[in-house]
Amino acid sequence: MNRYFYLLILLLCSTTAVNAEMYRWMDENGKVHYSDKIPAQHQHRGHAKLSKQGVVIDKVASSLTPAQQQHRMQEEKLRLLQQKFQQQHLNSSQSLLDQYNSADDLIMTRDGKTAKIERSIDIMTKRRGSIRESLARQQKRIDAIQSQGESVSVDMIQKLLRLRHSVKESDTEIAQAEVKMQQLHELYTLELQRYRHLKQPDKYPPPASWMQGSEPIEGVIICSPGNNCKHLWKRAVAYVRKHSDTAVKLQTDEIVITDPAVQDNKISLILSLIKEADGETFLIYLDVQCRASARRAPCDSKQAISVLHGFRPAVLNP
Numbered sequence: 001m002n003r004y005f006y007l008l009i010l011l012l013c014s015t016t017a018v019n020a021e022m023y024r025w026m027d028e029n030g031k032v033h034y035s036d037k038i039p040a041q042h043q044h045r046g047h048a049k050l051s052k053q054g055v056v057i058d059k060v061a062s063s064l065t066p067a068q069q070q071h072r073m074q075e076e077k078l079r080l081l082q083q084k085f086q087q088q089h090l091n092s093s094q095s096l097l098d099q100y101n102s103a104d105d106l107i108m109t110r111d112g113k114t115a116k117i118e119r120s121i122d123i124m125t126k127r128r129g130s131i132r133e134s135l136a137r138q139q140k141r142i143d144a145i146q147s148q149g150e151s152v153s154v155d156m157i158q159k160l161l162r163l164r165h166s167v168k169e170s171d172t173e174i175a176q177a178e179v180k181m182q183q184l185h186e187l188y189t190l191e192l193q194r195y196r197h198l199k200q201p202d203k204y205p206p207p208a209s210w211m212q213g214s215e216p217i218e219g220v221i222i223c224s225p226g227n228n229c230k231h232l233w234k235r236a237v238a239y240v241r242k243h244s245d246t247a248v249k250l251q252t253d254e255i256v257i258t259d260p261a262v263q264d265n266k267i268s269l270i271l272s273l274i275k276e277a278d279g280e281t282f283l284i285y286l287d288v289q290c291r292a293s294a295r296r297a298p299c300d301s302k303q304a305i306s307v308l309h310g311f312r313p314a315v316l317n318p
Helices: 003-019 040-045 066-099 103-147 154-199 227-243 302-316
Strands: 022-026 031-034 046-048 056-060 220-223 248-251 253-257 268-275 283-290
Touching: 003 040, 040 056, 066 248, 066 253, 066 268, 066 283, 103 154, 154 227, 220 227, 220 302, 227 248, 227 253, 227 268, 283 302
Parallel strands: none
Antiparallel strands: 022 031, 022 046, 046 056, 220 283, 248 253, 253 268, 268 283
16 A cells, blocks of 8 residues: 555655746846746746757746836846955954954054155155256256356257156156055054954944945945936936947936847946835946947946046036
8 A cells, every 4th residue: 555655655756846836037137947946036027938859839028017117127237246245354354364463563554555655755855855956067067058158958948858757757756656555544544443343342443434334336426316316317318328339228217228248349338226125325326338248248448437437426516
């Protein structure tokens, strides 16, 4: 009796497997999947029901318009981007803790690097002083010759010009070194604040520019409801129209899509207005895309990077 019972169970299981439904559906990245059921988050995209031989026997259209489908895709893409950004944030924190044994170690590193730049500035300053002295002597010689009514040789004039050029070069080098030293000091000051907060969060608050979620993601602008978002969205749309290499093919109140790029050196843009989970905050997200080719993923051409870097300043500070 038991043997027949187990055979019956096996038969039922095999029958269920044979008769299981098969579906073909596409995810937010355009990848086609085959499975016996469709994940709930993808059911709105539409799908095809297949026979055992893989022949389409039924189709279910998407419940969303093309604009809504694209908007859903951009929402998912931004969500993945935020997850990646958050992981990088966590990795950066762990790396900082692993790199230094104490705040004093970090301070010593900062002071050592800034002192090295200071020594370079001192050397460049002395060199510039020497060049200026040579320039003054050369100018004095030329003035003396001219005061006697004699003509100045071409070689003397060329030497004067070379010395003037050297002084300008030295000024530029010193200015660049001073900026580098200031940036280095500011960077380590921020790192010190981060380190102290990570070690003793109850005692040291995080710096405002480093608080979790406060650092802006490239191509993303946070805005509040009302006029602020409306004005920013209007500027963002204007930015897309100005910088995309292709014409706008679809525009609604929450998404702007330009035609796909057909050349490797061209870009297309997708602009989305996405509501955050809190229902109060909105994100304006610019997605820069190159020609649809696996060879060019991700889109990292000079033009694409330039357009992405310029987005926030152009919209927030027109």
